Amino acid sequence: xxxxxxxxxxxxxxxxxxxxxxxxxxxxxxxxxxxxxxxxxxxxxxxxxxxxxxxxxxxxxxxxxxxxxxxxxxxxxxxxxxxxxxxxxxxxxxxxxxxxxxxxxxxxxxxxxxxxxxxxxxxxxxxxxxxxxxxxxxxxxxxxxxxxxxxxxxxxxxxxxxxxxxxxxxxxxxxxxxxxxxxxxxxxxxxxxxxxxxxxxxxxxxxxxxxxxxxxxxxxxxxxxxxxxxxxxxxxxxxxxxxxxxxxxxxxxxxxxxxxxxxxxxxxxxxxxxxxxxxxxxxxxxxxxxxxxxxxxxxxxxxxxxxxxxxxxxxxxxxxxxxxxxxxxxxxxxxxxxxxxxxxxxxxxxxxxxxxxxxxxxxxxxxxxxxxxxxxxxxxxxxxxxxxxxxxxxxxxxxxxxxxxxxxxxxxxxxxxxxxxxxxxxxxxxxxxxxxxxxxxxxxxxxxxxxxxxxxxxxxxxxxxxxxxxxxxxxxxxxxxxxxxxxxxxxxxxxxxxxxxxxxxxxxxxxxxxxxxxxxxxxxxxxxxxxxxxxxxxxxxxxxxxxxx
Numbered sequence: 001x002x003x004x005x006x007x008x009x010x011x012x013x014x015x016x017x018x019x020x021x022x023x024x025x026x027x028x029x030x031x032x033x034x035x036x037x038x039x040x041x042x043x044x045x046x047x048x049x050x051x052x053x054x055x056x057x058x059x060x061x062x063x064x065x066x067x068x069x070x071x072x073x074x075x076x077x078x079x080x081x082x083x084x085x086x087x088x089x090x091x092x093x094x095x096x097x098x099x100x101x102x103x104x105x106x107x108x109x110x111x112x113x114x115x116x117x118x119x120x121x122x123x124x125x126x127x128x129x130x131x132x133x134x135x136x137x138x139x140x141x142x143x144x145x146x147x148x149x150x151x152x153x154x155x156x157x158x159x160x161x162x163x164x165x166x167x168x169x170x171x172x173x174x175x176x177x178x179x180x181x182x183x184x185x186x187x188x189x190x191x192x193x194x195x196x197x198x199x200x201x202x203x204x205x206x207x208x209x210x211x212x213x214x215x216x217x218x219x220x221x222x223x224x225x226x227x228x229x230x231x232x233x234x235x236x237x238x239x240x241x242x243x244x245x246x247x248x249x250x251x252x253x254x255x256x257x258x259x260x261x262x263x264x265x266x267x268x269x270x271x272x273x274x275x276x277x278x279x280x281x282x283x284x285x286x287x288x289x290x291x292x293x294x295x296x297x298x299x300x301x302x303x304x305x306x307x308x309x310x311x312x313x314x315x316x317x318x319x320x321x322x323x324x325x326x327x328x329x330x331x332x333x334x335x336x337x338x339x340x341x342x343x344x345x346x347x348x349x350x351x352x353x354x355x356x357x358x359x360x361x362x363x364x365x366x367x368x369x370x371x372x373x374x375x376x377x378x379x380x381x382x383x384x385x386x387x388x389x390x391x392x393x394x395x396x397x398x399x400x401x402x403x404x405x406x407x408x409x410x411x412x413x414x415x416x417x418x419x420x421x422x423x424x425x426x427x428x429x430x431x432x433x434x435x436x437x438x439x440x441x442x443x444x445x446x447x448x449x450x451x452x453x454x455x456x457x458x459x460x461x462x463x464x465x466x467x468x469x470x471x472x473x474x475x476x477x478x479x480x481x482x483x484x485x486x487x488x489x490x491x492x493x494x495x496x497x498x499x500x501x502x503x504x505x506x507x508x509x510x511x512x513x514x515x516x517x518x519x520x521x522x523x524x525x526x527x528x529x530x531x532x533x534x535x536x537x538x539x540x541x542x543x544x545x546x547x548x549x
Contacts, residue, residue, distance in 0.1 A: 046224060047075060047156060048082030050180055051124065054154055055083060058259050062120035062152070069132030075156050076126045121148060127157030128187050133165065141170035149173040152259060158184040159225065166229040166240050176259045177229040179240075231262050236269030236315070266315035273306075273319040274338045274350040276327055277510070281352035281372070284321070292323035302351040305368055319351075327514030330358035337514065339363060354515035374519070376497065381487040392486060393477030402470065406442070409463055410435035413456065420453045441467040494527050506536030 055064065064083075068076045123145075127133045145151065146169075153174055155165060159181040166179055226244035233239050243258060275282055275295065282302040284295035297303040297319065310316060328339030335358075341347045342363050354372070355365050384392065391399070410431070417429045429450050440446035441464060451457045491497055497505055507516075512535070520532035 045078075047180060047182070048078040050224075050226075051079050051154060051156070052082040052085075054178065054258065055122065059120070059122040059152055062122040064122040064124060066124040066126070067136060068126035069135055070126065070129040073126050073128060075128045079124065079126070079156070121151040123151055123153045125153065125155045125157075127155055127161075127165065128182070130158055130161060130184075130187075133157065133161060137165070137168050137170050141168075145170050146173045149175050151176075153177040154180070156180045156182070158182060158187050160184050162227050163240050166227060167238055171229060172238075174229065175231065175262055178243075178258060179227040179229075181225040181227060183224070226258070228258065228260075232265070232267045232269045234267075236267045264313070266313050269315045271315060271317045271348040272346070273317045274322050274341050274347040275302075275319055276322050276325055276338055276351070278352055281369075284319075286321065292320055295319055295321050301369060325510070327353050328359070329514060329517065330356075335359075335362065356515050356518055358518075359515075374516075376491050376494070378491045381490050384486040384488065386485060389481045389486075390478065392481050393474050402442075405466075406435065406438045409459075410438045413438075413450070413459055413463075416456055416459065417450065417453075420456070438463065442471060444471060494531050498527065498530060504536060505531070505534065506538055509537040509539045512537045 055062075066076065066079065070076070125136055127136065145153075151174065153171070153176065155178065157165065157179065162179050162181050166177055171177055224245075225242060228241045228243045229238065230241050231238055233241060275284065277283060280300055283298040283300040284303075285298065287294045287296060297306070306317065306319075322338040322341065324337050326337030328335040328337030330339075334340065335343050338347075338350045338353065339359055339362065342350060352372075353359070353365075394402070414429065414431045414434045417434070421428055433447070433450050437447050437450055437460075449457070449460060451460050489496075491500070497503065506512075520528060520535065523529065523532070
């Protein structure tokens with residue numbers, strides 16, 4: 001900022017030097033120079049006052065960026081002086097002197113975008129040097145001004161290039177752009193005074209054709225006009241409007257017309273819309289069999305939204321199906337499908353599309369309804385066979401454990417009785433007698449106790465206690481199953497799918513693309529990975545035992 005004030009001081013010194021130098025070439029030249037100096041001062045004050053009022057009334061609290069491509073620019077210096085004198089202290093101003101150096105251009109990108117806390121952006125462009133206008137506009141295009149539609153732009157330059165500048169492609173999405181148009185003869189003379197001083201002295205001394213350009217600088221050459229870019233005022237197309245002339249003492253209504261809300265009426269503008277069928281969000285019928293042809297919308301959520309918005313906001317639309325019938329898959333920063341058309345600006349907006357991290361870096365989403373959830377769909381739970389109610393109280397693992405317990409207890413009991421017979425020469429007990437006793441106790445009809453010693457009786461007592469617990473639990477569960485018939489367990493998670501034996505799962509091929517593929521292919525959960533590996537895509541709406549979308 002300090003260096004720019006130094007440039008302003010140098011520039012004023014240059015103007016003074018012109019005045020002093022003119023004394024050496026005679027009274028006529030002196031009068032021309034004095035007239036020019038007065039006009040320069042007046043225009044400088046007018047431009048500074050105009051920009052200051054715009055900043056005060058419309059850019060208060062914004063992050064301002066002032067860009068010029070001309071060293072020692074008189075216009076830039078006057079604007080900075082006015083901003084320092086009449087603008088509230090909360091405004092932050094970044095001043096950029098453009099060059100071809102990469103570091104300077106990178107810094108422009110940084111200050112133009114601001115940081116995460118930037119809620120309001122203002123851009124002031126000094127286009128007083130017509131030779132540098134193209135450079136500034138190309139850099140604004142390169143660094144994505146079109147991605148910042150809410151940025152308020154104020155331009156200062158000559159009148160002959162008003163339409164070329166305001167209708168430049170770099171401002172295609174800019175909602176608010178004002179152009180302060182000065183007399184081109186004045187700007188040319190100012191350029192001579194600040195950048196070509198020696199030639200100006202020569203011009204003044206010898207009275208050649210350049211003297212004529214300076215000599216015609218009169219009061220009317222200091223007049224200026226204010227133009228505004230409007231996005232949809234010319235039958236729905238961009239155009240330029242004259243909103244103010246000459247006077248700097250703005251009445252209240254003049255301030256109100258500088259920046260207007262241009263999104264309430266699109267004046268019949270025709271938008272290009274892309275779509276992919278996904279009922280109930282969007283449904284249509286093709287007007288022809290050619291890829292990318294127009295479609296006729298059927299009743300669906302997006303159809304109703306488009307109908308309502310087009311009526312309220314006064315716009316039309318040309319809607320076509322995506323030629324690939326795909327939402328778009330990301331590959332090294334480039335999308336195909338419908339998102340790819342948005343990325344290349346071949347369409348203005350599209351119908352329903354799921355947000356992904358990569359898509360959010362490329363396009364903006366307008367949330368019209370809650371997101372569609374991914375759910376598992378299968379047959380409803382069916383009633384289990386009634387005749388299996390006798391085995392359902394226990395699971396298969398519990399039945400196996402009970403069988404093993406009977407066998408183990410019978411073996412231990414039989415070995416204990418065999419040992420007792422070998423020691424005391426008692427009666428022999430067969431193994432089938434022992435195992436039938438164990439089963440009999442569980443069934444509530446035990447045969448005679450085979451034990452003939454205290455140790456065997458203790459073992460039998462523990463078995464009776466174990467059997468009492470098992471039979472009580474089984475009886476109560478059996479009554480519940482006989483009272484209420486059981487159903488097959490529902491599938492609620494991906495883990496439930498993997499637990500099913502010999503099952504297949506899949507979805508329709510028209511849905512297994514875009515965000516769905518990205519979700520399954522990039523997920524780190526092993527369960528999701530296994531589901532993706534065994535996924536089947538059905539082309540003819542025929543689904544296997546299980547489907548999801």
